[in-house]
Structures are given as structure tokens and as C-alpha cells.
Amino acid sequence: MLQFELLKTEGHARRGRLTLNHGVVETPIFMxxxxxxxxxxxxxxxxxxxGAQIILGNTFHLWMRPGQDVMKSFGGLHGFEQWHKPILTDSGGFQVWSLGAMRKITEQGVTFNSPVNxxxxFMSPEVSMQIQxxxxxxxxxxxxxCTPYETSGHLTTETEARKSMEMSRRWAVRSKDEFARLENPNALFGIVQGGMFENLRQESLEALVEMDxxxxxVGGVSVGEPKEQMLQIMAHTPHRLPAHKPRYxxxxxxxxDLVQGVADGVDMFDCVMPTRNARNGTLFTRFGDLKLRNARHKTDHQPLDTTCTCYACAGKSGVSWDxxxxxxxxxxxxxHLDxxxxxLGPMLATVHNLHYYLNLMREVREALDAGGFEAFRGQFKSERARGV
Structure with a gap:
């Protein structure tokens, strides 16, 4: 089940509400x-x-461990990990793509050696639907x-990107057919591909929209391309997708990127950046990024972000320093912990970074509710540029 309500718009930016089998998600949202x-x-x-409303799981890795039989015995991922709000799972395609020389892609699917044992x-559209x-x-x-930005040491050509996009389009048909055959009661998303070529993105988009x-x-971005090209695809593609359906x-x-993505019409985001960067000592704050490992922090009594109410910054009180x-x-x-x-160091840093991202999306939603997203966007840019 999936219901999407478009509550408000400001330019291409959207305020919405997504109802799924395990709960309601207010959008825009970070997952x-x-x-x-x-x-x-x-x-x-x-x-x-x-304030996490929905989280991700990884089809490829959960297929490797603990495996389908264990997952089915718990009735799925919600019961296994004891998270009873919505979950989105990726298809496994990106992980298979990232195996590089360890995998062989054909029209039928992908053959590869397990990185575990x-x-x-073999992963195919049908197998992915069965696992999910x-x-x-x-x-x-x-x-x-996932169409790469570079192929065999050279930039992916339009011909190569088209071949990849057209196969993904055919796999979309097979995914949809298998999803229906399995009578899966949840929701299936199509993925727009096409590399850095706007004409291919448009072709992919139109074909997927016809499949309803x-x-x-929007996939195949943040795969090594220059930021300018990623922003170009973000500006081109999301707002051309159907207005009455969620965009991820x-x-x-x-x-x-998140705030710009909202301006471009995106409803849903995910990224490992807040968790990975936390483990590597980079913290996101209202006033820019903080490099925790810098020696100047050795005697600093301030919290990571003086305006933040996460447990790392505000403790049990939930009251910010300011x-x-x-x-x-x-x-x-x-x-010191780092x-x-x-x-405990990376745990607290991860709590902070995720809180920052989720709070940023909450502030975006409030700005959209009030009709003040552009004003918020300007203030956000100004504060982030100030520096910690």
C-alpha cells in the first residue's frame, strides 16, 4: 500500500505525506x-x-547474511531488527555494480562471486523481487x-549510457511483472537512469511513467561525477516526474545537496554520509562542518553545535547550549574519545549527524508549511557558510 498526498508547493519544492503499510512519513524526509x-x-x-520516520535496508547484504530463510522466519526485516516503522530496501544493483571485475552483467542478470564465502x-530482477x-x-x-560516470578508464559515452539505461528499463518491466506475480502488498519504485545525459534521463523517465x-x-548520481553535473541532473529530472507520486x-x-534537492522537487533522500563521516570525525553543524580530530578541539568546552538538541550536544535535558x-x-x-x-565516540558523533540531518528536514517541512522555503534556504546557506 502506498498513498501520497501533496500538501503544499513552493516553486518545485514540495511538502507531502506518504502513507505506507508500516506508518506515515512526512516529506521531504532523510532516510x-x-x-x-x-x-x-x-x-x-x-x-x-x-525523529527517524523511515530507514533503509540493503537487499544484497541481507541476502548474503543472514539469508532469506532466516528473514522469512521473522516475517521480514521489521520483525528481525525490531523496527516497526516503514523500511525501504534497495534492489542490490548498486552493490553488485560496485563489485567491479568480480561480476558479469548480461541481459538475464548479474553473475558474481559472493564476497562473503x-x-x-546470480541476481536478476526476479531474484531481487523475491528477496525484497x-x-x-x-x-x-x-x-x-547503475550507469557509471567512467567506464574502463574513460568517461561513459552516450552510447554506453543508452545501452545501460535501456537494459534498466527492460529490467523495470521484469521487476514489475515479478512483483505482481508474488502479490507483494507493498510499493515498487522505478529508477530513472541515463548517466549525465539529459535526453537519456528524459527517455528513461517517460518510459517508467508509462509503466505507472x-x-x-533518480539513480546513478553521486557515482564519481563532478558536483556540477550531479546538480545538472538534479535540476533536470525530479520535477519532471509525476506530481502526484513520491520522488526519491x-x-x-x-x-x-538535500536543500537543493528539495528546491528541485525531491521528496526523499538517503546517504551514508552522516554515519560514515561521523565515524571518521567529521560532524555536520548549523554553522558548517567540524573536523573533530583537529588539535584545537582538545580543550574546547563547547558542544558540537551550540544550537543542537541531540543527546550528544544537549544530553538528557534536550536543551541546547544557546x-x-x-x-x-x-x-x-x-x-578525546576519538x-x-x-x-562511544563514533556512536555519539553518529547520533549528532543523523539528528542534524533529520532536524534539517524538519525545518524544511516547517518552512514549506509556512510558505517560507526560499527565505529558509537563504538563511541556511548563510549559516553554513559562517563556519564553526
Whole structure:
């Protein structure tokens, strides 16, 4: 089941509400990535507390471990990981693509050796739909080929991008047919491909719209291309998708990318950046990015972000430093944890980064509700440029 209500617009920016089998999602929304059935380093209760409405699972990795039989015995991913809000699962296509020389792509599907035990495996649109049906994810993604920005040491040509896009289009038909055969009660999204070529993006988009998917994604961005080209595809594609259906930009990106994506008509985002960067000592704040490993933070008593109400910054009180709170952890303490390799360090940093992303989307929704998104966007850019 999927219902999408378009509540308000401002330019191409949209305020919506997405109803799925496991709950309601207010959009625009950022979706934390939970590759192996967990958002790395974060307790599920913390995800609830910070306002996560929907999270991701990874079809490829969950297929490898723990496998379909275990997942089916729990009735799907919700019961297995004890997350009872909506879940979106990717198709496994990106992970197979990232195996490089370890995989062989044909019209039938992808043959590859398992990175876990070396077994020879085969992924097809039909297999992906079967795995995702067993996961019982609220949103299922078609199997596609992620068109690379570079192929064999050269920039992907339009001919190569077309060949890839047309195969993804045929795989979309097969995914849709198998999804229907399995009588999956959830929602299947089609994925627009076409590389960095607007004409191919348009062809892909039109073909998928004709198939009448419940929702659509823009894939094949943030795969090594210059930022200018990614922004070009973001500006071209999302707002041309059907207005009455949700739009998902896959694997993007920085806080600036999210706000720009909303301006371009995107409803849903995911990215590993907030969790991965947290583990590597880079924190996102209202006033720019903070490099926790810099020596200047060794004696700094301030929280990561003086305006933030996450547990890392505000502690149990939930009151920001600027509002008189003093219960959070200092930059000096998190710097110390990082230097000592203590696991609490990346855990607190991850809580902060995810809270920042989710709070940013909440502020975007409030700005859209009030008809002030462009004003918010200007203030956001000004604050982020100020620097910590």
C-alpha cells in the first residue's frame, strides 16, 4: 500500500505525506541507512527519539547474511531488527555494480562471486523481487544497472549510457511483472537512469511513467561525477516526474545537496554520509562542518553545535547550549574519545549527524508549511557558510 498526498508547493519544492503499510512519513524526509539491518552504532530507540520516520535496508547484504530463510522466519526485516516503522530496501544493483571485475552483467542478470564465502551467485530482477518480498519492505526498488560516470578508464559515452539505461528499463518491466506475480502488498519504485545525459534521463523517465509505478527514484548520481553535473541532473529530472507520486533521489548527499534537492522537487533522500563521516570525525553543524580530530578541539568546552538538541550536544535535558543547557558532551570529550579509539565516540558523533540531518528536514517541512522555503534556504546557506 502506498498513498501520497501533496500538501503544499513552493516553486518545485514540495511538502507531502506518504502513507505506507508500516506508518506515515512526512516529506521531504532523510532516510538513515541501515545496511545490515541496523543503522551502524545507533540504538533503535535513539532513531525514534531523533525523529527517524523511515530507514533503509540493503537487499544484497541481507541476502548474503543472514539469508532469506532466516528473514522469512521473522516475517521480514521489521520483525528481525525490531523496527516497526516503514523500511525501504534497495534492489542490490548498486552493490553488485560496485563489485567491479568480480561480476558479469548480461541481459538475464548479474553473475558474481559472493564476497562473503566465494559462492557463485546470480541476481536478476526476479531474484531481487523475491528477496525484497521476503524482507517485507514497505518500498521495494526495481533492479537496475547503475550507469557509471567512467567506464574502463574513460568517461561513459552516450552510447554506453543508452545501452545501460535501456537494459534498466527492460529490467523495470521484469521487476514489475515479478512483483505482481508474488502479490507483494507493498510499493515498487522505478529508477530513472541515463548517466549525465539529459535526453537519456528524459527517455528513461517517460518510459517508467508509462509503466505507472507507485513512486519513482533518480539513480546513478553521486557515482564519481563532478558536483556540477550531479546538480545538472538534479535540476533536470525530479520535477519532471509525476506530481502526484513520491520522488526519491538515491545516495545524496551533503546538507547543501538535500536543500537543493528539495528546491528541485525531491521528496526523499538517503546517504551514508552522516554515519560514515561521523565515524571518521567529521560532524555536520548549523554553522558548517567540524573536523573533530583537529588539535584545537582538545580543550574546547563547547558542544558540537551550540544550537543542537541531540543527546550528544544537549544530553538528557534536550536543551541546547544557546538556550541554557549544559548537559551535553564537549568537543574536548569527543576529541578525546576519538583519539583513544573508544566506541562511544563514533556512536555519539553518529547520533549528532543523523539528528542534524533529520532536524534539517524538519525545518524544511516547517518552512514549506509556512510558505517560507526560499527565505529558509537563504538563511541556511548563510549559516553554513559562517563556519564553526
Amino acid at each position: 538513515p541507512v541501515g545496511t545490515y539491518g541496523t543503522v551502524k552504532g545507533v540504538m533503535p530507540q535513539s532513531l525514534h527519539d531523533m 566465494g559462492d557463485k551467485l 518480498t521476503g524482507l517485507n519492505s514497505d518500498i521495494v526498488m526495481q533492479l537496475d544497472e 509505478f507507485p513512486g519513482y527514484a 533521489l538515491m545516495g545524496v548527499g551533503t546538507p547543501e 538556550d541554557g543547557g549544559r548537559d551535553g558532551f564537549s568537543r574536548a570529550y569527543l576529541h 583519539r583513544c579509539g573508544e566506541m
